[in-house]
Amino acid sequence: MAPDHLTERDYAQLAEIVERHAGIKMPVGKRLMVEGRLRRRARALGLPSLNAYCHYLFGQGGLDDEFQQVVDAITTNKTDFFREPIHFERLVDTIIPDLLDSTGAGRSRPLDVWSAACSSGPEPYTLAMVLSDVAAERPGFRFSIGASDISHDILQAAARAVYPEQMIEPVPQDMRRRYLLRSRDQERPTVRICPELRQQVTFRDFNLLTKGSPWQRPMDVIFCRNVLIYFSPETQQAVLANLCDSLRSGGYLLVGHSESLNNLDLPVTPVGPAMYRRK
Structure with a gap:
């Protein structure tokens, strides 16, 4: 099976649309990451390849309905509690x-x-x-x-407001007691922000x-x-x-x-x- 990749033209078109409408740059160095995330989106739509996904976006008018999903797929969501304290x-x-x-x-x-x-x-x-x-x-x-x-x-x-337990490491212990609720599921330890x-x-x-x-x-x-x-x-x-x-x-x-x-x-x-x- 041939490798499933975005063509240079499709990647450039996606990058231009995302930067114009969302302000987010998609340099060539992010291409593999973007491909991996969009493959998952293609599978969710029942499409066999990135080529088929891009044909749906650009050839069949699917971009209007799919644009938010594209942004969700390529957006970096690195975040922490008490980041830069x-x-x-x-x-x-x-x-x-x-x-x-x-x-x-x-x-x-x-x-x-x-x-x-x-x-x-x-x-x-x-x-x-x-x-x-x-x-x-x-x-x-x-x-x-x-x-x-x-x-x-x-x-x-x-x-x-549900998070893996390891995410709350930066939260001071006294705040954990006041503001966080712990899951009873020992196999999937999570916390939830209190109501x-x-x-x-x-x-x-x-x-x-x-x-x-x-x-x-x-x-x-x-x-x-x-x-x-x-x-x-x-x-x-x-x-x-x-x-x-x-x-x-x-x-x-x-x-x-x-x-x-x-x-x-x-x-x-x-x-x-x-x-x-x-x-």
């Missing part, structure tokens, strides 16, 4: 006190936080743990967490290339971490400019430590490691 420390010791004093966020109205490109949910649930602890120490403190991702399937997993925490997070489908935001209000804090590295500089500029438009004056934008806003024209000032304040 200094950001959560700064949220508690710097950002929240500043916003309480300057805008009343958290006291006169809820502190509004957006986890953009939230993947399967560890980041927004980490935020919910941290902010719930703040609320326990500051009577009357209120907050709201919105979380979005381009992948519908991954958002469904985030809403279920009180799940209720604190609202999930929305959202493409970061879309103008505006999925929320009806400006945000006080936006986490958009470890996703910009998949975008071209031009797309980074467009995405970040839109996020800044969705951020209140004096609000905070946090990006991944491997990501830089240098050479981008944005209304923000650096205030810490991968932390920026809206002018």
